[in-house]
Each structure stands twice: as C-alpha cells, then as structure tokens.
Amino acid sequence: MSVAISIRGAVKRFGGVTVIPGISAEIEDGEFFTLLGPSGCGKTTLLRMIAGFNSIEGGTVSFNGNVVNDLDPGKRNIGMVFQNYAVFPHMSVAKNIAFGLENRRVPKDEIARRVDEIMRVVQIEAFRDRLPSQLSGGQQQRVALARAIVINPDVLLMDEPLSNLDAKLRVEMRNAIKEIQNKVHITTIYVTHDQEEAMAVSDRIAVLKGGEIQHVGRPQAIYQRPANLFVSTFIGRTNVFECELEGDALTLCGSVFKLTELDAGRLPPGRARVRASIRPEEFFITDGDGVRAVIDDSIFLGLNTHYFASLADGSRVEIVQESTIEEILKPGAEICLGVKQQKINVFDESGGLSLMKGVLGGDAG
Amino acid sequence: MTRARRDAWFFIGAGILILYSVFLLYPLISLLAKSLIDGSGNVSWANFHKFFSRRYYYGAVINSLKVTAAVTVLSVAAAIPLAYIMNAVKIRFAGAVQILILISMVSPPFIGAYSWILLAGRNGVVTNFFKSAFGLKLPDIYGFGGIALVLTLQMIPLVFMYVSGALKNVDSSIFEAAESLGCGNVRKVTAILVPMIMPTILASGLLVFMRALADFGTPMLLGEGFRTVPALIYNEFMGEVSTDKGFAAAICVMVVIFATTVFIAQQYVSHRKSFQTSALNPIEPQKARGARNILAHLYVYTYVVLAMAPQCYVVYTSFLNTSGRLFVKGYSLESYRVAFSKIGNSITNTIFLAAVSLVIIVIIAILTAYITVRRRGTVASVLNITTMFPYIVPGSALGIALLLTFNKPPVLLSGTAAIMILSFVIRRLAYTVRSTAALLQQVSVSTEEAAISLGASQMKTFFRVTLPALLPGVFSGAVLTWITILTELSTSILLFVATTRTMTVAIYTEVLRGNYGTAAALSTVLSMITIASLLIFYKLTGNKEITM
Numbered sequence: 001m002s003v004a005i006s007i008r009g010a011v012k013r014f015g016g017v018t019v020i021p022g023i024s025a026e027i028e029d030g031e032f033f034t035l036l037g038p039s040g041c042g043k044t045t046l047l048r049m050i051a052g053f054n055s056i057e058g059g060t061v062s063f064n065g066n067v068v069n070d071l072d073p074g075k076r077n078i079g080m081v082f083q084n085y086a087v088f089p090h091m092s093v094a095k096n097i098a099f100g101l102e103n104r105r106v107p108k109d110e111i112a113r114r115v116d117e118i119m120r121v122v123q124i125e126a127f128r129d130r131l132p133s134q135l136s137g138g139q140q141q142r143v144a145l146a147r148a149i150v151i152n153p154d155v156l157l158m159d160e161p162l163s164n165l166d167a168k169l170r171v172e173m174r175n176a177i178k179e180i181q182n183k184v185h186i187t188t189i190y191v192t193h194d195q196e197e198a199m200a201v202s203d204r205i206a207v208l209k210g211g212e213i214q215h216v217g218r219p220q221a222i223y224q225r226p227a228n229l230f231v232s233t234f235i236g237r238t239n240v241f242e243c244e245l246e247g248d249a250l251t252l253c254g255s256v257f258k259l260t261e262l263d264a265g266r267l268p269p270g271r272a273r274v275r276a277s278i279r280p281e282e283f284f285i286t287d288g289d290g291v292r293a294v295i296d297d298s299i300f301l302g303l304n305t306h307y308f309a310s311l312a313d314g315s316r317v318e319i320v321q322e323s324t325i326e327e328i329l330k331p332g333a334e335i336c337l338g339v340k341q342q343k344i345n346v347f348d349e350s351g352g353l354s355l356m357k358g359v360l361g362g363d364a365g
Numbered sequence: 366m367t368r369a370r371r372d373a374w375f376f377i378g379a380g381i382l383i384l385y386s387v388f389l390l391y392p393l394i395s396l397l398a399k400s401l402i403d404g405s406g407n408v409s410w411a412n413f414h415k416f417f418s419r420r421y422y423y424g425a426v427i428n429s430l431k432v433t434a435a436v437t438v439l440s441v442a443a444a445i446p447l448a449y450i451m452n453a454v455k456i457r458f459a460g461a462v463q464i465l466i467l468i469s470m471v472s473p474p475f476i477g478a479y480s481w482i483l484l485a486g487r488n489g490v491v492t493n494f495f496k497s498a499f500g501l502k503l504p505d506i507y508g509f510g511g512i513a514l515v516l517t518l519q520m521i522p523l524v525f526m527y528v529s530g531a532l533k534n535v536d537s538s539i540f541e542a543a544e545s546l547g548c549g550n551v552r553k554v555t556a557i558l559v560p561m562i563m564p565t566i567l568a569s570g571l572l573v574f575m576r577a578l579a580d581f582g583t584p585m586l587l588g589e590g591f592r593t594v595p596a597l598i599y600n601e602f603m604g605e606v607s608t609d610k611g612f613a614a615a616i617c618v619m620v621v622i623f624a625t626t627v628f629i630a631q632q633y634v635s636h637r638k639s640f641q642t643s644a645l646n647p648i649e650p651q652k653a654r655g656a657r658n659i660l661a662h663l664y665v666y667t668y669v670v671l672a673m674a675p676q677c678y679v680v681y682t683s684f685l686n687t688s689g690r691l692f693v694k695g696y697s698l699e700s701y702r703v704a705f706s707k708i709g710n711s712i713t714n715t716i717f718l719a720a721v722s723l724v725i726i727v728i729i730a731i732l733t734a735y736i737t738v739r740r741r742g743t744v745a746s747v748l749n750i751t752t753m754f755p756y757i758v759p760g761s762a763l764g765i766a767l768l769l770t771f772n773k774p775p776v777l778l779s780g781t782a783a784i785m786i787l788s789f790v791i792r793r794l795a796y797t798v799r800s801t802a803a804l805l806q807q808v809s810v811s812t813e814e815a816a817i818s819l820g821a822s823q824m825k826t827f828f829r830v831t832l833p834a835l836l837p838g839v840f841s842g843a844v845l846t847w848i849t850i851l852t853e854l855s856t857s858i859l860l861f862v863a864t865t866r867t868m869t870v871a872i873y874t875e876v877l878r879g880n881y882g883t884a885a886a887l888s889t890v891l892s893m894i895t896i897a898s899l900l901i902f903y904k905l906t907g908n909k910e911i912t913m
C-alpha cells in the first residue's frame with residue numbers, strides 16, 4: 001500500500017541553528033518526487049525527517065493523513081536507499097534482501113519467494129550468494145534497492161543513491177530506478193544535487209535553497225518557466241541580462257523584443273528595470289534583425305557547438321547551435337543573434353519573482 | 366538515532382556508569398580523602414607538607430619527570446624514522462623485522478631491564494668482555510641512563526605501531542606532489558610527513574609518557590640510588606620498615622594531578638592539529654640505492670639487535686647450569702626444574718586472571734564504545750569522560766586506591782582474585798574503549814539506519830549488523846589486551862597474595878633474590894606464552910594487523 005505524504009510547516013533545528021525554517025509540500029500517492037538543490041540546501045535533512053532519523057521541531061509530516069512525527073523509523077514502513085548503499089557487509093545478497101522480511105516475521109517460504117522475485121526485478125539473481133565486497137558499486141546499489149522495495153514499503157526514500165557511481169553507470173541505474181518505480185508504483189522521494197538526473201526520473205521536482213522550497217513543478221515547467229532567477233540559473237545553463245521592460249516590449253542591448261507570454265497582472269508600471277534569462281539554445285544566428293555580437297571562442301561537442309560571444313555593451317553570452325556541416329565560426333566573426341521569444345523568461349529586478357504566465361500553473365503536475 | 370530516549374541503551378549506559386562510579390570514582394575519592402588525613406586522624410595538609418619538605422620525596426618526582434620526558438622524546442624520535450623506513454624503503458627480511466618488533470613490544474618491560482643487567486650490569490658479559498679484552502670500562506647501566514635506555518627500547522615499538530598505522534593513511538601522491546615542487550628527502554619527512562601525522566605522534570607520545578611514568582619494574586631493578594615515584598609509592602605502602610598509607614595516598618594524588626595536567630595539555634594541542642586523511646594509493650616500499658639503502662638497513666637492524674639481543678640472552682642463560690646464584694659452565698634444564706617446582710600455580714593464575722579480565726573488558730568496551738559514539742545525551746557524555754580516567758591513573762596509584770577502599774566489609778576485596786581482575790579491567794578498559802570507538806566510527810551509521818528502516822529493533826540492529834562488523838577489529842585489539850595483562854607488573858605487585866601470584870610477580874621476586882637462572886627460565890616460559898598467543902591469533906585470523 002503506497003501513501004500520499006503531506007508536509008506542513010516542518011521545522012528542523014540543530015542546536016540553535018535553524019536549518020529548515022518551515023517547509024510545506026504535498027506528495028501524491030505513487031508519485032516520483034525529487035528534492036533537488038545545491039549542497040547544504042536541506043534536502044537530505046528533510047528526507048531524514050520523513051524517514052524518522054531526524055527529529056521534527058515544528059509542523060507535521062503525515063502519511064495518508066496520519067501524523068508520523070513521533071513514530072520510530074522502523075514503524076513507518078519505509079524503504080530507504082542510502083548514498084553509500086549501506087548494504088550489510090557480512091551478509092550475502094540474499095540475506096541482505098531478506099533482512100527486512102525476517103523482521104516482519106514473514107514465513108520462510110514466502111521470504112524465499114519474494115527475495116527471488118525482487119532479485120529478478122532488479123537483475124541481481126546471479127549474485128544471490130555473494131558478499132557485498134564481491135560486487136561492483138552498481139550491483140551493490142541494486143541490492144540496496146531490492147532490500148528497500150521487497151518489504152512493500154509505503155514510501156521509498158532515496159538519498160543521492162547514484163552519486164557514488166561513475167557517469168555511465170549513473171545513467172543506466174537511473175533508468176533502471178525509473179523503470180522499477182513504474183513497475184512497483186510506490187510513492188518515492190528522491191534526493192539529488194544533479195539536475196539532469198532529477199529531470200530524468202521525476203514526476204515532479206522541488207528545488208530547494210537555504211531550507212526553503214523555491215519551485216515545485218514538473219521537470220518541463222521548472223526548466224522552461226522557472227519561478228525565480230535562482231531556479232533558472234540552477235537548472236541548466238542560462239544567460240542573464242539587465243534589461244528594460246515597458247508594457248510587452250523588452251529592450252535588450254538596443255534591440256526590442258515583443259513578448260507574448262508575460263503575466264499582465266504582475267508587470268511593473270511604466271518603464272522598469274528587469275532581469276531576463278535566455279538559455280544558450282534559445283538564441284539563433286540570423287542574417288536579419290537582432291542583437292549584434294562578436295564571436296570570442298567556440299567548443300565543438302559533436303551534437304552541438306557552443307559559441308562564446310560579446311555584445312556591444314560588453315556582456316558575454318553563451319550560444320548553443322546544432323552542429324552544421326559548414327565551417328565553425330572563427331573568433332572575431334560578427335554575427336546577429338535572434339531569440340526564440342516565447343522561451344524568454346523575465347524576472348523583476350531582484351530576480352525573486354517571475355513575470356511570466358503559467359509559472360504557478362506548472363505546479364499542478 | 367539523534368534522540369536520547371529511555372530505551373535499552375539508556376539502561377545499559379546507566380549500568381556501566383554505576384560500575385565505573387563504584388569501582389573507579391569511589392576508590393579515587395577515597396584515595397584523595399585518605400591523603401588529607403594525617404597520622405593522628407585529623408584533616409590536614411600534613412602529608413603534602415611532608416612530601417614537599419624533603420628532597421628524598423619530591424626528588425623522586427623530579428627523577429620520574431626526567432626519565433619520563435627523556436623516554437618520551439627519545440622513543441618518538443627513534444620510532445618515526447623506523448616507521449618511515451619500514452614503510453617507504455624495501456628492507457630485506459621486512460616481514461621478520463615486523464614480527465621481531467612486535468615481539469619486543471609484547472615482552473614484559475622489567476624483563477628487558479633484567480636482561481640488560483645480565484649483559485651490561487656490573488658482572489654482565491659485555492662489561493666483562495670489554496674489561497678483559499680492552500681494559501675498557503663501559504658506561505654504567507644503572508641509574509638514569511640505564512632506565513632511559515631500557516624504557517626507550519621498550520617504547521619504540523609502541524610508537525612504531527601507531528606511526529605505521531598513520532602512514533598507511535597517507536596518500537603517496539602527497540609525497541609525489543612535494544617532490545614535484547622540488548622538495549628533498551629530508552624535508553619531505555620534516556615538512557610534510559611529521560606535521561600530517563602529528564595527531565598520531567602526540568597520541569603515541571602520551572601513551573609512552575603514561576606508561577613510562579607508571580613503570581615499576583625497570584626503575585626498581587636498575588634504579589639503585591635513582592628513585593622514581595612508583596618505587597616510592599611501593600616502599601611507602603608496602604615497605605618493611607614503616608608504612609604510611611596516608612602519605613602513600615598523597616603521593617598517588619600528586620602523580621594523578623601531574624598526569625592529568627599532561628593529559629589535558631596533550632588533548633589541547635592535538636585537537637588543534639588534526640587532519641582528515643585517507644589514502645587511495647598508500648605509500649609502497651621502494652627499493653633504495655647506495656648509501657641511502659645501507660643507512661636504512663643499518664638503522665632498522667641496529668634497533669632490532671638492541672631490542673632482541675637481551676631477550677635472546679635471557680633465553681640462552683635459562684639453559685645454563687647454575688651453582689647457587691651463579692651461572693657456571695655447561696648446559697642443562699636444571700633452571701626449568703627449579704622454576705616449575707617454585708612457581709606453584711602462577712601460570713594457571715596468570716592465564717585465569719587474564720582470561721576473565723579479557724572477557725569482561727571486551728563486553729564492557731563494546732557496549733561503552735557504542736554508547737559514546739552513537740548516542741547523545743547526558744549518560745553518553747558523562748560516560749565518555751569517565752572512560753578517560755584510567756588513562757591518568759598510573760597502575761600503582763590505582764592499586765593503592767583499590768586496596769584502601771575495598772579492604773573491609775561489606776566489600777572486602779583485598780587478597781582476592783577479584784581485586785586483581787578489577788585492576789586489570791580498569792587499567793586496560795580505557796584503551797579498548799578507545800580502539801573500539803575508532804572501529805565503530807568506521808562502521809557507517811547508514812548501515813544501522815538501513816536495518817532500523819527495515820524494521821529491526823535497536824538491539825537486533827546492534828547484534829546482527831553492528832557487532833559482526835566490529836568483531837574482527839575487536840578481536841585483534843583483544844590480543845594486545847591479553848598480552849598486556851599477561852605481562853603486567855606494577856599493579857599486580859601491590860595486589861597479589863600467595864594464592865593470586867602471577868608469573869610476572871614470580872619472575873620479579875626471583876630476580877630480586879638473585880636467582881637469575883630461575884628468573885631466566887620463567888621469563889622464557891612467559892615469552893613463549895605471549896609469542897604463542899600472537900601466533901595463534903595470526904593463524905586464526907590470517908590478520909597481520911594488531912590494533913592498540
């Protein structure tokens with residue numbers, strides 16, 4: 001039985017230091033929900049509050065409406081996967097997986113059946129009697145995952161489970177995790193600092209900074225309509241410009257762009273200074289009108305070519321173009337930059353508030 | 366588990382704390398109380414006044430300080446190059462050298478002193494050889510120089526073990542980085558290595574200091590006119606002429622205060638100098654060439670000969686014929702026959718006492734370490750401080766504190782095996798708790814959390830997950846505890862009675878009586894038992910590491 005999780009004004013203090021001043025989030029039954037943020041943002045702290053390894057100093061955490069604040073971790077029916085796997089080094093793979101079932105006094109033959117089944121799901125049936133020291137990192141992580149899932153937990157908690165794996169294995173394992181989660185359909189809370197990983201696996205992502213949620217939404221919404229400047233710079237790469245906005249006319253380095261996606265209700269009156277975020281791939285090099293720029297350098301990465309260029313006012317921009325068969329532009333070449341206008345994001349001068357339509361709508365998931 | 370709750374661990378912690386209070390804190394307080402009561406039963410500073418008024422008394426403290434400081438500095442200075450050479454340079458027969466260093470560490474300190482008397486004493490073979498062959502008179506082995514030499518040789522392996530352990534955590538790329546920046550061989554050691562392993566050096570220095578301060582046998586045998594504190598305490602407490610228990614207590618209090626000061630200073634300094642290191646590529650011994658290679662071998666082999674020659678000579682003399690107290694020509698097992706006829710049940714005593722102590726130590730140490738490392742709350746922090754106490758109480762002071770406290774009903778322990786076991790447990794527990802705590806820090810908390818998240822109870826998590834991960838390390842620490850207890854003298858000499866006589870006490874008594882043949886035979890038997898213990902341990906575990 002999977003559960004919906006509701007976090008209401010949860011507070012965490014370590015001694016006198018408040019790490020989480022009060023977080024609220026609703027996680028739906030069966031959802032793959034990711035806590036994403038830079039190190040020290042409180043994501044692991046929050047996960048451990050949900051698991052019960054950290055105490056909760058204020059607010060509530062509830063599973064299906066039942067407050068679990070004071071329930072021991074062992075009684076919350078959670079499955080947890082740790083960053084360093086935390087497989088028991090002295091037990092074989094099968095014994096590791098059976099451990100939770102034995103604690104639940106499941107009959108022996110059923111334990112054997114369920115262990116076999118889950119080993120097939122995570123594809124480690126060949127290593128049944130091996131000790132963890134004889135397994136690779138990826139295999140150990142599969143054991144840890146199997147051990148967490150086999151008890152049919154109400155919620156699966158994963159704390160940076162892939163950060164100890166090498167890049168190639170990380171991609172392979174995150175696909176496996178997503179596939180397994182789809183199959184067993186357990187509410188999953190996943191902590192990571194890797195935004196690409198978060199987008200690959202999540203139904204919804206909560207971006208955290210300084211113990212507060214900056215933006216909750218589907219991966220696409222978070223990438224394309226970030227709630228504030230921090231989210232837009234943390235997720236993916238972007239260029240930020242100081243611009244002026246009057247009505248729907250954005251003036252960027254002398255060129256004027258008409259914007260159609262602005263939220264009229266949030267626009268500042270008259271002519272105002274704003275910040276615009278334009279991602280490298282939202283520029284295109286054009287012969288027609290646009291912002292004048294001079295190429296400084298280029299990097300060829302196969303699929304794409306990255307250009308670094310300077311604008312007339314001295315600001316530097318990064319541009320990504322699909323690689324073409326023609327020659328790569330040389331440093332010193334003068335170009336004209338167009339922008340895919342509906343993709344531009346505009347924020348107020350402090351960067352704290354998006355002026356775009358559809359930002360809040362993205363929450364609905 | 367960040368919350369301290371009244372669960373099973375709380376009660377275990379409280380129980381251990383009560384044991385500590387009754388058997389360690391209470392005796393220490395009694396000791397202090399006794400020291401403040403003068404001959405006529407009044408509370409006064411008389412005992413302390415007496416201590417400071419006569420050079421005979423406070424001179425012993427100055428002597429102890431001189432010897433202890435010299436031994437600490439010399440053994441650290443000699444052991445660091447030894448450890449560095451053994452880890453960084455390929456030495457021929459390195460494996461054998463390692464084992465010999467270990468053996469010289471586990472042999473009882475006062476047997477070293479005794480064997481040096483046989484070699485370089487007034488009638489020693491080396492002394493006589495130089496006298497007859499060259500007409501040379503060698504420097505005296507008795508007094509300050511001799512004690513410092515014997516204790517230094519005894520302590521070098523201890524520092525060696527610690528420093529070698531630290532070196533295994535130093536990544537060789539650090540040295541390569543230093544070399545690439547133009548750093549020479551000597552500077553590599555002084556500017557990079559020594560600062561990096563400073564916390565280890567300080568920790569082993571403290572250990573040497575406390576052991577040298579507490580050592581009873583060596584200054585008793587070699588001291589002659591040079592009197593140190595443990596000898597003074599023994600004479601004041603056990604002396605045949607006149608005994609003054611209050612005064613002996615006062616000396617103990619002085620020593621404890623002195624040791625505490627050094628301990629706190631060491632803690633203060635080492636807390637400010639600790640680094641996190643871990644080695645992906647540990648230092649590998651490299652083949653050295655030319656003078657460097659010769660010097661390295663010379664250094665290592667010189668130490669091994671100095672450390673082992675006296676021991677070997679003791680074994681040799683044990684097979685000599687004796688006539689009364691003198692060694693005479695010809696070989697026989699006569700010394701062994703006499704030894705076994707005199708020794709009574711001291712072999713079985715020793716093994717029984719050590720085994721019971723060991724079991725108690727291991728159990729309490731594991732539980733205490735778990736509480737101090739994994740738990741928060743008052744009990745855990747009080748326990749953490751309490752376990753440090755035995756570090757700062759030298760063996761003789763502890764022995765006297767126990768004797769003064771438990772010498773009358775309802776708790777009459779003096780003269781029983783229990784008081785011997787108690788003293789062994791208290792003295793050795795601090796080290797075992799420390800090493801177990803260090804092991805526990807290597808066991809990741811998340812393995813335990815994983816077990817709890819899977820529904821295991823706290824106790825089940827401890828027994829099925831934590832304990833199995835700890836046991837191999839605890840086992841290798843237990844070997845050293847076992848051997849330390851087998852070779853303990855400074856407390857046993859105060860606490861033993863005829864029925865609880867240990868081997869070390871027997872050997873010491875024979876040496877004092879001048880029965881060198883019997884003493885040599887007994888020493889050889891004791892050495893064989895310790896070496897056999899080591900070999901059995903290696904055989905059982907396939908392990909080559911001994912933890913402190």
